[in-house]
Amino acid sequence: MSEAPETSQELSEVLEDLRRHLLWQEEDGGRVLQVDARLAAELRGSALRAQMARAPAAKAAPAPAASPPAAAPAAAAPAARPMASSAPAPAPERPLAARAPQQMPARREAPPESLIEVPPRVRPSAGPLPGVVDGERPMLDDIRRELGDCRRCKLCDGRKNIVFGSGNPRAELVFVGEGPGADEDAQGVPFVGAAGQLLTKMIEAMGFRRDDVYICNVVKCRPPNNRNPEPDEVAACEPFLRAQLQALQPKAIVALGKFAAQTLLRDSTPITKMRGNWREYEGVKLMPTFHPAYLLRQPAEKKKAWEDLQQVMKFFGRQPGQRG
Ligand code: URA
Numbered sequence: 001m002s003e004a005p006e007t008s009q010e011l012s013e014v015l016e017d018l019r020r021h022l023l024w025q026e027e028d029g030g031r032v033l034q035v036d037a038r039l040a041a042e043l044r045g046s047a048l049r050a051q052m053a054r055a056p057a058a059k060a061a062p063a064p065a066a067s068p069p070a071a072a073p074a075a076a077a078p079a080a081r082p083m084a085s086s087a088p089a090p091a092p093e094r095p096l097a098a099r100a101p102q103q104m105p106a107r108r109e110a111p112p113e114s115l116i117e118v119p120p121r122v123r124p125s126a127g128p129l130p131g132v133v134d135g136e137r138p139m140l141d142d143i144r145r146e147l148g149d150c151r152r153c154k155l156c157d158g159r160k161n162i163v164f165g166s167g168n169p170r171a172e173l174v175f176v177g178e179g180p181g182a183d184e185d186a187q188g189v190p191f192v193g194a195a196g197q198l199l200t201k202m203i204e205a206m207g208f209r210r211d212d213v214y215i216c217n218v219v220k221c222r223p224p225n226n227r228n229p230e231p232d233e234v235a236a237c238e239p240f241l242r243a244q245l246q247a248l249q250p251k252a253i254v255a256l257g258k259f260a261a262q263t264l265l266r267d268s269t270p271i272t273k274m275r276g277n278w279r280e281y282e283g284v285k286l287m288p289t290f291h292p293a294y295l296l297r298q299p300a301e302k303k304k305a306w307e308d309l310q311q312v313m314k315f316f317g318r319q320p321g322q323r324g
Helices: 003-023 031-054 140-147 182-187 194-205 231-248 257-265 292-297 299-315
Strands: 173-177 214-217 252-256 279-281 284-289
Touching: 140 231, 173 194, 173 231, 173 257, 194 292, 194 299, 214 231, 231 257, 252 257, 252 299, 257 279, 257 284, 284 299, 292 299
Parallel strands: 173 214, 173 252, 252 284
Antiparallel strands: 279 284
């Protein structure tokens, strides 16, 4: 008898997890949804069967509905904080070591892969980070001021707006993308186009709100025709990204796509090999995963990305259904 609630809880968690996954699969025209709906039915059936087998007399304890989120233990959830765009409020000092106490799992080395194209190694520019004085923790608005009306690379020629970053200046979780597209260039805000809408769903499926986290890109100006950023452009912008991360001092970073992962980690391993394995950036946990624009083109890969994001949720002590 006493096993029934435990099974119900498991069932509830499985279904909530599935529901969150499905939330950001909606735009796939139903193809993935149909597969997942079958899976959901199977899961529901097998969990119920398990419940029946384990608690044959538990007719009075039906399985809980899938939709209500599981109760959230408040302890692990970071407090809601104000959102900032390019002129964020000052953040208090938080020593990096104190903010990332978790042990990094052993790194799995990827074998060399000759069939997958590896872009040229990005060379970061040497020297102190912009807006960073004597290695001290900088402020985001000092870095933005330092960036100014940037003319450090050719991307300045075609841009409408510099897309510096947006979100919570005290975010514990930071998402780093590649570079602005047309919508982001027009609005001066990262990830507001189609890929951005998917990213927002991914963030919400993780139990965060978009304004809990901070979102920025490797390059701050739109590459023409959405081409890939070139190595000199990445090199010109990378110090600003590194300075932003030094200002934010997050607990974890999600690197979206190969440019973010390869630039931050200084590792040219293909994203297909890197994704899903915790890495470390300057003492901060970093999870490489697929870029949302890639997921829009390859919806079948969303399952893998969701697995990666679930690892990040676990790091933050979040269960499916738990809100921060
Ligand atoms: N893709 C990115 O990498 N960044 C954006 O801001 C938008 C799309």
